[in-house]
Amino acid sequence: xxxxxxxxxxxxxxxxxxxxxxxxxxxIDKSICAKCKDKPCLVICPAVLYTLKDGExxxxxxxxxxxxxxxxxxxxxxIVKWTYPRGTFGVAFRYG
Amino acid sequence: MGEEEKFDxxxxxxxxxxxxxxxxxxxxxxxxxxxxxxxxxxSKNVTGGRLYTYALELVEPGxxxxxxxxxxxxxxxxxxxxKKSAVTIDYLDYTFKEEVPQxxxxxxxxxxxxxxxxxxxxxAMVASGILVDDLLFEGNKVIGVKAGEDEMYADxxxxxxxxxxxxxxxAGLRSDLxxxxxxVGVKEVIELPAEIIQDRFNVASDEGTARMxxxxxxxxxxxxxxxxxxxxxxxxxxxxxENAAKQGKSIHEIYQDFxxxxxxxxxxxxxxxxxxxxxxxxxSGWRGxxxxxxxxxxxxxxDAAGFCINTGTxxxxxxxxxxxxxxxxxxxxxxxxxxxxGTSYMRELxxxxxxxxxxxxAGWPDIVAIPRMAETYPHLANxxxxxxxxxxxxxxxxxxxxxxxxxxxxxxxxQLIADGWKGVTSI
Numbered sequence: 001x002x003x004x005x006x007x008x009x010x011x012x013x014x015x016x017x018x019x020x021x022x023x024x025x026x027x028i029d030k031s032i033c034a035k036c037k038d039k040p041c042l043v044i045c046p047a048v049l050y051t052l053k054d055g056e057x058x059x060x061x062x063x064x065x066x067x068x069x070x071x072x073x074x075x076x077x078x079i080v081k082w083t084y085p086r087g088t089f090g091v092a093f094r095y096g
Numbered sequence: 097m098g099e100e101e102k103f104d105x106x107x108x109x110x111x112x113x114x115x116x117x118x119x120x121x122x123x124x125x126x127x128x129x130x131x132x133x134x135x136x137x138x139s140k141n142v143t144g145g146r147l148y149t150y151a152l153e154l155v156e157p158g159x160x161x162x163x164x165x166x167x168x169x170x171x172x173x174x175x176x177x178x179k180k181s182a183v184t185i186d187y188l189d190y191t192f193k194e195e196v197p198q199x200x201x202x203x204x205x206x207x208x209x210x211x212x213x214x215x216x217x218x219x220a221m222v223a224s225g226i227l228v229d230d231l232l233f234e235g236n237k238v239i240g241v242k243a244g245e246d247e248m249y250a251d252x253x254x255x256x257x258x259x260x261x262x263x264x265x266x267a268g269l270r271s272d273l274x275x276x277x278x279x280v281g282v283k284e285v286i287e288l289p290a291e292i293i294q295d296r297f298n299v300a301s302d303e304g305t306a307r308m309x310x311x312x313x314x315x316x317x318x319x320x321x322x323x324x325x326x327x328x329x330x331x332x333x334x335x336x337x338e339n340a341a342k343q344g345k346s347i348h349e350i351y352q353d354f355x356x357x358x359x360x361x362x363x364x365x366x367x368x369x370x371x372x373x374x375x376x377x378x379x380s381g382w383r384g385x386x387x388x389x390x391x392x393x394x395x396x397x398x399d400a401a402g403f404c405i406n407t408g409t410x411x412x413x414x415x416x417x418x419x420x421x422x423x424x425x426x427x428x429x430x431x432x433x434x435x436x437x438g439t440s441y442m443r444e445l446x447x448x449x450x451x452x453x454x455x456x457x458a459g460w461p462d463i464v465a466i467p468r469m470a471e472t473y474p475h476l477a478n479x480x481x482x483x484x485x486x487x488x489x490x491x492x493x494x495x496x497x498x499x500x501x502x503x504x505x506x507x508x509x510x511q512l513i514a515d516g517w518k519g520v521t522s523i
Contacts, residue, residue, distance in 0.1 A: 003286050003367040005352045011284070011372035018135070040341035046282040046374035048348050065374040066140060068260040069280040072273045072376070073337050083262075084133055084140075087243070088225035092139040095285040095328070095371045096204030 008048035012063040020089035024061045026070070026082050033057040033078035040073040065091055103129045105428050106241055106250040108228045108263055110137035111204075112414050113398025114256030115211045116155050116421030117428075122218035123156075124429050129248060130212065130220050131241070133227040138208025141258075142283060142375035143414060144321045144330060146306055147202045151415035154422050154448070164210050165200035166325035167304025168193040171297065174409065175320075175359070177311035178478030182359035184307075193303060201304045201323040201330070202414070203285070228257070231266050231394070237434060238267060238394035252428050252437050253394050256421065259376045261400035269396060270386045275338035277384050277402075279318060279377040282351050283332030286367035290327045296363055297324050308409065309333075311474025312354045316340050316347075317465060320354060321411070322363070329364055331355065334377055336465075377413070378404040382458040389445075390438025397424050403450065405457050406464060419450050459522035466515050468507060476506040 033039070034056065041050035047063045050070065057078070064085075071082040084090070105121055107114040110132035118130040134140040146169060152160045170192045174185045192198040216222045232240040232247060240249035255263040259278065264270040290301060297305040309320030317336035322329060333354060335347050354360060378384050384402040389395060397403075398417035405412040423444035431437035445451045463469070479502045483492075492498070503512070 003284075003355070003361075003364050003369055005356050006369070008346075008348045008372075011369065014370055015372055038341065040337070043344065043346045044280065044335075044337045044340050045346075046280060046348055046351075047372075048346055065142075065372075067280060067374040068273070068376050069278075069337050069374070071260075072278060073275050073341055084227055084260075087133050087227040088135045090140075092135055093142060093205045093371060093373055094139075095206075096138055096141045096143065096208070096373065 009063070012047055016092045016094055017062065018089050018092060019062045020085050023086060025085040025090070026059070026061045026064065027080050028057065028059050028078050029080045030057060030078075032076060032080075036076040036078055038075065040075070041070050044069050044073050101249070103127050103248070103250040105129070105252045105254055106131065106248055107254045107256055108241065109256040109258060109400075110212045110222060110224070111141055111208060111256060111258060111398060111417060112211065113400070113417035113421040114254065115208065115215050116418040117254055117256065117397065117425045118220040118222075119155055119211075119215040119218050120422055120425035121428060122215055122220035124425070125219070126428065128220040129250070130215060130222045131226050131228055131243065132212070132222065132224045135225050136209050137212035137222070137224065138205040141204040141208055142281065142373040143202065143204045144281070144283070144323055144332065144411060145202050145204060145414065146199050146323060146411070147207070148199045148412060148415040149196055151418035153196060155418060159214070160196065160200070164206045165202055167201045167299070168197040168302055169199045169201060169306045170303045171299060171305040172409070173305060173307040175307055175309040176474035176477045177309060177357060177359060178475055180358055181478045181482065183477045183481050199306075201306065201325050203325055203328075203330070228263065231263060237392040251393065252434050254424050255394070255396045255400045256398050256417075257400050259378055259399040261396065264386065264396045264400050267391055267394050267396075269388055269391065273376070275341070276336070277378065277380045278337065279334040279379045280337045280340075280347065280374060281332055281334040281377050282347060282374045283330055283372075284355070284369045285325075285328050285330055285371040285373070286364045287328045287370050288364070288367045292366075293324050293327070293329065299324065308411070310469060311471060312357065313470050314343070314345065314350050315471040316343065316350070317467065317470050319470070328370065329367065331360070331364060336379070378402040379406065379461060379464070381405060381461045382454040383461070385454065390441055393434030393437070395424050395427065395438055395441045397421050403454065405454060405460075407457060407460050408464065416450055419448050420445060423448055423450065462522040463519055466518060468511065468515060472506050476502065479505070
């Protein structure tokens with residue numbers, strides 16, 4: 001496959017993840033997000049894990065690259081929990 | 097791990113800062129525990145990236161010769177993108193590869209894993225796959241760490257847990273990051289045969305190119321980078337998230353469009369993307385370093401301490417991390433107990449030149465932050481060069497008049513003077 005313009009989901013597919021199905025490491029409170037006008041998360045997440053669906057923020061922690069940008073930029077505090085995944089879980093970079 | 101066991105030092109995070117620290121301490125015969133949350137050292141780390149070799153030599157002379165490094169960087173380039181054009185400055189210097197080469201391109205997963213293995217060989221205990229949740233205190237003193245149900249104790253705890261450093265926050269030395277303090281880097285590692293890389297970048301089999309790129313962020317403060325590895329290319333952009341949030345396009349998509357730019361795509365064509373990574377970068381330089389980097393029984397190193405320098409041509413992070421790790425180790429060796437380790441650490445950072453260098457570049461983030469650096473000036477440079485190379489059979493304008501018009505099209509005289517003044521005063 002030659003390099004080309006790719007969607008985030010497709011690109012994340014080449015990465016290695018070990019998803020912690022029991023304990024999400026990032027949790028959002030959609031009622032707070034609903035009141036947030038800025039929604040910086042929609043554009044600043046490198047993995048595009050924050051999306052709008054029928055006007056509501058949808059979030060999936062499974063493809064998280066653990067950079068921390070969403071936490072830093074979430075000024076209205078809709079992100080109510082942001083920790084690193086438990087040991088061994090999450091993304092495992094093979095190149096870095 | 098029994099509660100009875102007490103380490104001389106517990107280090108949180110097996111990146112370059114933590115591992116350098118563990119290596120030096122273990123070599124000195126200290127009882128060291130190096131804790132890493134990833135399944136192996138390096139599995140959580142992303143860099144541009146390049147390693148300035150002197151830092152590894154500080155840990156142990158000759159160490160670089162066995163490290164899994166990529167290519168010796170001999171071509172230093174600055175690229176300014178226009179819409180369908182580019183101006184590239186190419187500085188070639190073969191002295192950069194003599195004896196101990198000045199710098200190498202590097203991929204962090206193999207490098208960090210190797211480095212942690214070297215620390216282990218020196219006698220450090222490396223515990224991977226463990227996330228440290230909290231610090232343990234006794235009065236004002238940090239006495240250990242908590243990971244799940246386990247409690248581990250040490251004379252000194254060293255935070256080398258990266259830019260988000262929850263440990264420095266828990267120690268009360270830092271508040272959480274804000275948008276203007278950081279850049280968010282996104283990067284693809286694109287595999288290509290070594291011979292093709294050598295042809296496209298005009299380098300020999302052990303040589304490489306480092307390229308800084310401006311004009312690729314659609315006006316958002318930030319810039320791109322390209323490093324040649326042995327058989328891959330690291331291509332990415334670092335964005336100001338605060339700036340990016342003010343416009344409507346996803347940084348992922350801006351990066352994808354950059355990849356397809358007519359001056360970039362031919363460099364990566366027929367390549368195969370094998371990884372997509374992202375990471376935060378400290379962007380405030382010395383001003384972003386916490387006022388205090390220690391407390392009783394506790395010190396902060398590397399990205400956790402905000403050690404990073406960006407001059408536009410030089411990007412330093414890994415080397416500063418290693419130097420701070422060595423400084424921390426020396427402080428632990430010197431100090432009689434945890435209460436004096438902090439002041440020893442600051443003295444070492446000073447003596448090893450880290451603090452003086454960071455102070456020297458303290459004003460430079462202001463230049464990077466000039467709004468016109470991201471788009472206006474790169475476009476201006478492209479228009480100026482287009483004029484100088486264009487022949488279409490018509491009578492061209494006189495050079496001074498044409499140049500004035502090009503400048504005027506992009507920037508007002510007032511802005512130009514203000515930016516020039518800012519440049520001079522920041523340096």
